[in-house]
Amino acid sequence: MTEPLLEVDDIRLSFKGVRAIDGVSFHVDEGELFAIIGPNGAGKTSIFNTINQVYVPQEGDIRWRGESLMGKRPDHIATLGIARTFQNIELFPHMTVLDNLMLGRHTQMSAGWFAGGLWLGRAKKEELENRSKVEDIIDFLEIESWRKYPVALLPYGIQKRVELGRALAMEPKLLLLDEPVAGMNLEETEDMARFILDIREELGIAMLLVEHDMGLVMDIADRVMVLDFGQKIAEGPPAQVQRNPEVIKAYLGEDFGVVAAGDDETLEASATE
């Protein structure tokens, strides 16, 4: 049996008494699209943060190809090939789209302050080569017309795309996507779903997807894990998870079925009334 790419082994994380993750285990295989769903505050984002080691879980282990990630610095973990997007966009707002994507190439490049400062042949060559990779991604994500803009000026949906581009620029083996279509309209959601599927098909990158949009998850994920109050309540292929009575009770409730992104607004609207 081949070793899984990422293995999360019974991790626990709490913040001053708040149990964010309460003994969760799962694994992601090479090339797989693994989804985590669950209500707000279930601990999904916290799981991402432990994989990056931005938060260090108090108990449990996280392994990358069999090697423990615990205690490693986030920037070291990036060099292993784990890239990520954030739920609340974390682009570098004063840098242009191009520079954000080029920053994504940081671990793939090597020029230091000396070669870079003198624009030596090596540094120049490296800039050009990596620029060509970045232009590929810009073309793939259809954001050509934005490349020279500081990202703070871009519309929300485009920023989400740029953030995906920045993660892709790292040429990752595993891509962590935290609610990539949150707050998007139907058309933007469809575009993003298409990109995610293309990434899997053309590049074969394994993905860990956290998403609120049930419809999207059920459509594209290989396996789904359902999280509630920091605990795993179900795991399996989408069709199976969908039928799990516990899941229906704990998470889906009456809204069981396809929840389109557009419906969120009506839900919120009725909630505020």
Add this chain to the structure above:
Amino acid sequence: MRGRPHLFTSYEGEQSLLPTWTQRVMLALFLVLLVTIPLQFVPGVQFLGSDSWLLVLNRVMIYAIGALGINILTGLAGQVSLGHAFFMGIGAYTAVVLGAPASDRFWGMGLPIWIWLPAAGIVAAIVGIIVAPTAVRVRGLYLAIVTLGLVFIGEHLFRNLTFITGGAGLGRDWPELAFRFWKEEEPLIDFSSRGPWFGIEFSGAAKTYFFMLVLLILFTLWHKNLARTRIGRAFQSIRDRDIAAEVMGVADAKNKLRAFAISSFFAGVAGALLGALVGRLVPETWNLLLSVQFVAIILIGGAGTTAGTLLGSFFVVAIPRMVEDLTRMLSVQVRTDGPFAWLGDFIIADQGDFGLVSTVANGPGLSIFQTNLALYGFLIIIFLIFEPLGLFGVWIRIRNYWKGWPFSY
């Protein structure tokens, strides 16, 4: 494979520093203007070629080198430091120990400029690396306070290490700006005393001007290239979002340390040059006010941008001189009852009447020195409130206005 009609491939040209011909021609013209200033034949800017203005310009260029340094640390990497004066002092005293002749009271080795100038930068950078691990643990205001501490420690050290610094209120002589291979009597090139170059008679200030101009161009290129390559982007990513930067693979502490070291290198070189330009400096030179001036330069100029930093340096260093010229002119107007006497009456307060600025000692109103301080403060506030992008932002707006003309609004 699908067709890719939008794939952008002509970025090689775009990646040069000056992508368009207009930019190249403008810069070339500007450089010609700069080079010819001491020759005093371009109408309109002839006054800049006078020795007293050249002295101001030389100081502008030295400050600009220092300011490019702090722009790397504060403008690019986002670490606000008030310790720049300290690092300039370290560079200046490295230069004086290595470059000035020894005497029975002072240390000195009498080594040539090609040793003491780079060494000033390197030693300052090493000191930067030593203090950085403490400094990078804290951020924002706390970092400003920690680095402020450096200036006070420095002032204390500089006052007391009299065999290096000459002691409080006295100081000592810096090595002159001249190129020697080793310790020979006659320098190969003398950058600081009157004499002919290529058959043209130049004053010492003019020669120093050319020397500083070459150095400033080199440092500007280094800064610009650094900012647009891997390390410069890493600095900016830390400034914008440090956690995200780490998750993208940018080592936080290591890059902050790098920024500190590079910035201190620039500061050290600027400090050494300032000493050599002025000839004799007291240890009190490297004080908080000097650090604040550098923060003012990048705030007024536009933090992060190379052009803004240069503009800001000119502004901050040349303004006192302009204020001086202006008040002197106005006071002449008052005395001779010229056409601007009314303005002079309003501003100058020499004869005990109402006025803002006084040109005589102990007169009513502010001294010229105080006026300058007030003016810095005023400008910093104005820029922070109305134009966070500084002079650079003003320039961009003017440019965009003319680009759109006559349809600009």
